[in-house]
Amino acid sequence: MGPCLHCVRTRPNRDVPSTDGPARHSGRNAITQRPLVLDGTLIDCDRVAGVRENGNDLWFSQKHKAFGGNIQFLSSADGTPLWVSDVEPGSTPDITAARIHALPALYKAAADGLSTLADKGYIGAGIGILVPVRRPKGRSEQALHADTRTTNSLIRGIRALGERAAAELKQRWRTLQHVTLSPSRIGDIARAALVLNEIWK
Numbered sequence: 001m002g003p004c005l006h007c008v009r010t011r012p013n014r015d016v017p018s019t020d021g022p023a024r025h026s027g028r029n030a031i032t033q034r035p036l037v038l039d040g041t042l043i044d045c046d047r048v049a050g051v052r053e054n055g056n057d058l059w060f061s062q063k064h065k066a067f068g069g070n071i072q073f074l075s076s077a078d079g080t081p082l083w084v085s086d087v088e089p090g091s092t093p094d095i096t097a098a099r100i101h102a103l104p105a106l107y108k109a110a111a112d113g114l115s116t117l118a119d120k121g122y123i124g125a126g127i128g129i130l131v132p133v134r135r136p137k138g139r140s141e142q143a144l145h146a147d148t149r150t151t152n153s154l155i156r157g158i159r160a161l162g163e164r165a166a167a168e169l170k171q172r173w174r175t176l177q178h179v180t181l182s183p184s185r186i187g188d189i190a191r192a193a194l195v196l197n198e199i200w201k
Contacts, residue, residue, distance in 0.1 A: 002105035003074055003083040035115040036082070037075045037162025038102060038122065038129070040094035042068040043087070043176055043190065045183040052091055059183055061090035069179070069186035070097045074116075079161035081169055084194055086187035094121045103129070117159045130155055169197060 042064045050058035059067050069087035072094070076082055085101035098118075103125060106116050110128020118131050125131070132152040136143050144152070170176040173193040179186055 002085075002102055034077045035117050035130070035158065036106070036109070037077065037159050037165075038098060038106070038116050038118045039073045039075075039159070039163050039166055040070055040097060040121070041073055041166045041170065042066065042070060042090055043170070043179055043186045044068045045090075045179040045186065048183055050089070056091060058089045058091055064090070066090070069183045070094065071187060071190050072098050072102045073162070073166045074102065075162035075165040077158050077161065079165040081165045081194055081197060084187070084190040087183065087185075087190075089183075095123075095125055098122060098125060117155050117162070119159060132156060169193060172197065
């Protein structure tokens with residue numbers, strides 16, 4: 001089930017640009033008006049059976065070089081954890097997992113003016129999902145327009161708070177550091193930790 005927009009909504013933005021095309025002043029406005037932060041994280045687990053069509057282990061993440069489950073994580077711009085998705089096998093790219101669990105609801109949020117920040121792994125995610133613009137191949141960041149460089153810095157700075165929130169949640173609850181149960185339970189465990197985290201605070 002995707003995120004409940006009533007639960008994660010912050011002050012609405014009214015200027016949410018498409019992720020297609022150069023970032024300009026409108027992008028900075030959307031970023032500075034309390035966006036959400038979307039990030040994917042791997043919850044480590046024991047090695048389990050299961051292979052992909054190409055013969056690779058289903059639950060092995062090539063990115064992290066470890067077995068685990070991919071969960072998508074939403075936080076507020078101040079780093080407050082808000083929502084975690086159900087689990088996908090560790091071999092699932094972040095953008096694929098987001099399309100399954102998060103993006104449909106985030107598109108609705110974008111239509112209401114609530115933007116979401118993400119890293120370059122979500123390039124092409126669609127309207128309202130703001131990611132840093134890649135520099136031209138073989139050239140430095142200075143090759144980008146000054147407005148685009150500023151927007152990139154804003155995205156990275158705010159997104160870092162959301163990434164830290166995910167990391168702190170995993171460190172606070174040891175069960176999220178390595179799951180020995182069936183990895184299909186990782187999403188349930190992560191959601192329980194999120195609820196307990198609110199009570200603990």
